[in-house]
Amino acid sequence: MKSYETVLLSVPLFQGIAPEELGPLLACLGVKQKTVPRDGMALAAGGKVDSIGIVLEGRFLIVREDAKGNRSLLSTLGPGDFFGEALCCAGVEESPVSVVADTDGEVLQLDFQRILHTCSNACSFHTKLLENMLAVLAGKNLSMQRRMELLSEKSIRVRLIRYLESAAQQHGREFSIPMNREELADFLGADRSALSRELSRLKAEGRIDYWKNHFKLL
Amino acid sequence: MKSYETVLLSVPLFQGIAPEELGPLLACLGVKQKTVPRDGMALAAGGKVDSIGIVLEGRFLIVREDAKGNRSLLSTLGPGDFFGEALCCAGVEESPVSVVADTDGEVLQLDFQRILHTCSNACSFHTKLLENMLAVLAGKNLSMQRRMELLSEKSIRVRLIRYLESAAQQHGREFSIPMNREELADFLGADRSALSRELSRLKAEGRIDYWKNHFKLL
């Protein structure tokens, strides 16, 4: 069985855990590694979620299935990504989503109760783990918060400018973004072509310049 | 100094804590009660947030101030509501928001480090507190998630139907919602009059019936 140590050390949940502490921590948590064949379920909708899953290998899809059986893709997961943390922290009884394997894959399952309750030998990294857990959830909160503020603007133009400005605030007047047009359009809640149109206008007005995913504010 | 026990017991953070445990818990956390006069700051933008604030009395506003000094209202807080939890859990260095008093008010401040690190006498409710903290953050995550799925629909009509259907799924075909028109429009990312128009259409089509904030799906 591969160790996947490199993957695990990159997981935000384990941030600040020294490599040599990782083994003992995992042992203390009683993790289970699971092989999931393509199209298999790493987490099934409808049931209670009592563990957090970490993707070690392969590609997984988070999928919502409505009453009529229409599947809609919520997001995709790769090695180092994890899932189920919000559901089990919130104590949701029936998971509204499934996680299905898009390729053959491996996941690591961490029992939530054992994360929560410090083990008898009070390992020091346990506190760190909880702290990380909080940071992960809170970080997602904040980024969703920001996105919702964006989406609450009425016009594509304003949403776009807001987005670019906040990116510029972080990286300076010239920067690259981690999305292509389609993804950016999706992020801004707009149509791709409409987004392109708006970008063109801003360029024509001399307010911005761009090439592919590289932008400059003027 | 009033005790505000009733308020505190209703705070999700203290869910599952017995009334008689509350006092010792607060003592163990070393909470500080603070009086904030109208227009005073319970939390100032730009600084690090190292405590969670619980509103005991009064009305507070969460406000974002952009570079040009435009204040935009993000939400309002009343007794039992709390703030700053996401920011301090995420370890944000500069708070992007302020919390200002809309009336004279009282807040209780809980030092985050003392929430995180179990106290020396290992009080049992400390674990419960952490569990609640996780549940609160995760719960917000899930509700924001749902809202973003809503907002990602393109038309008001679809967003509205989705919203009503999910409400019906929880409470049956007939139910009341906790928002007035303006608030619902805001929640759905739409204009109030446009929302009214769409509601009228749905009623004319015989798909729904409604009166004020009471709805029936047909």
Place this chain on the structure above:
DNA sequence: GATATTCCGTTGCATACGCAACATTTTGGA
């Protein structure tokens, strides 16, 4: 290097919806 495929920009068209303005109903206060 040729071909297929993905990515991005452009444009015409139809319309959903924001906006403003006004009508109607409901609520609360004196």
Place this chain on the structure above:
DNA sequence: TCCAAAATGTTGCGTATGCAACGGAATATC
């Protein structure tokens, strides 16, 4: 009971934008 204020409904207008379709550029595959 009457009045003012708030909440909700209605409607006309202009336009932003979704949609579809297409062309060109960039990238990948062989």
